[in-house]
């Protein structure tokens with residue numbers, strides 16, 4: 722039996738996060754194209770379809786070494802790859818550091834779903850149901866089994882209220898704006914966030930994500946002169962929840978709030 726000292730866990734999980742982030746990149750890329758995440762096993766260049774060798778697949782390092790282009794066809798590799806790998810490494814380090822061990826495995830699964838959403842919404846403005854609302858039964862089960870730090874009452878209650886409230890808000894806003902004002906994917910992501918994070922966690926996530934989304938919108942208008950820019954609000958919701966979730970799992974978080 723291997724015993725890992727507690728102070729080594731964040732570093733080990735951080736390193737594992739780099740590799741796991743690489744896998745989450747593949748999941749996000751393939752799920753959105755209706756491909757199986759694990760077939761073909763080896764990754765390939767989306768442009769020339771050349772299978773990549775292991776030294777082209779080292780997280781972050783290969784991207785820097787190849788200066789962001791494919792070795793065989795010089796196709797520009799999406800900079801989101803190393804970003805997702807780094808983000809996964811940093812968040813896994815933080816989770817291992819802050820989250821109590823009994824909640825850690827479930828919290829890391831939730832973090833992985835959020836990271837896939839960050840990428841699919843950023844790339845294609847799509848939020849997959851399999852990483853949002855379809856997780857609800859599993860989340861409720863985890864809450865019931867006491868491996869997520871929230872009561873079943875708060876989890877179910879908050880998710881139902883958020884679903885109804887945001888469907889009404891969405892309908893009202895879309896009616897006045899005469900176009901879709903809030904994506905259904907965003908609402909479904911919020912429902913899953915509500916089920917894992919409760920009232921205060923959801924409220925904080927919406928507050929910070931709205932600020933980041935507003936900043937994104939202003940930058941798009943002023944820097945790129947884009948007047949009709951679709952803000953990846955789901956990316957900001959998922960990113961915010963990913964980073965504040967470890968704090969929500971702390972025992973005295975609500976007392977200090």
Ligand SMILES: [Zn+2]
Nearest residue numbers: 766769791794
């Ligand atoms: Zn290529």
